[in-house]
Amino acid sequence: MTRKQEIIDTAKTLFRERGYKSVSMRDLAKVIDFKAASLYNHISSKEEILAEIVLDVARYFTHEMNIIKSLNVDAKTQLEGVIKHHVDLTINNPEAIAILNNDWMHLEGKHLEDFKMMRDTYENDLRSIITQGIEHKEIAFQNIDIILFSLLSTLRTLHLWYRKRSDLSENDLKKDITDILLKGILVKS
Amino acid sequence: MTRKQEIIDTAKTLFRERGYKSVSMRDLAKVIDFKAASLYNHISSKEEILAEIVLDVARYFTHEMNIIKSLNVDAKTQLEGVIKHHVDLTINNPEAIAILNNDWMHLEGKHLEDFKMMRDTYENDLRSIITQGIEHKEIAFQNIDIILFSLLSTLRTLHLWYRKRSDLSENDLKKDITDILLKGILVKS
DNA sequence: GTCTATACCCTGATAGAC
């Protein structure tokens, strides 16, 4: 692991616990037994650390969504795929998801622009899947935005709950979350 | 409106937009055409402003939950009541809900303790309602914590979505949210 | 690549004149 990666990993933990704005470069340096000035040999600014954390996850979500879109399967299967990769990421990188949720607003300039673009594209792609599901009568409930909102609310805050209930196996979690999110949406078959 | 209330109302807007830690007392003072020092004639610290905002909402939720518990109605009706007062508060005080979600961790001492106590009590009350619903066969899905999590995730982040879709009437929002949250949980009748 | 020293600015908060 490079020094830069060590800095980012440490920042992930601290940013999640206390929030980006509440963690100083001195705090960060202390954890890895450095002086704050030394951090700047590996990163160019505090905001760069935030951007690496947040944009990395955002790119991952974008990538996964593109795979799902390319599969040419029905809406239900696509939604299952979306839920699956949210759960995967929640388990493998909960800090990054928490930071993305809470501190994306502290990105600056092009980082902020890129983030918003990826987020909006992701939401639009998901909306398209839902619309398709309604057209093909796979989805019963008619209000597209409410479905979109309800799905994303649950998936984006999953990390808060997995923390308390990490005794749940990955597979059980996937099954239960998929059940509760889709059974209310899908036409009973 | 007292001066103190004016300060708190202004803080609500700023804290929501930029986060508690990113808003300085000078920022706050500037908006209401004050010098920062003058704020301290009305409030004793920055954290007191946060506490007033957050604990106010927390007390409101606690109060509403106590009313619902006292009603002696079935679980479905109780859940509808919970959803209703979340929607009410989202429409009437979205800033406070956003700040509660994002910045409660910056409360200190007794304020922090009180907040956590009220939050935990609320979650336990809601869990009891769900448990009761399962026992009385009103609720089909069996995993109590997943139901609790899914409900609260959606209700707590409703403010993010109402902002974008404030064209929705209050009643339509209540109906649609109640539908999507309960139809997946309740036994088809 | 890490350190010490430090620049420069912003922070919450207080003292005391008016």
Added chain:
DNA sequence: GTCTATCAGGGTATAGAC
């Protein structure tokens, strides 16, 4: 009750020795 002046501390970041 508002102001000016100020304090003590902490923020990000850089310069330059080693």
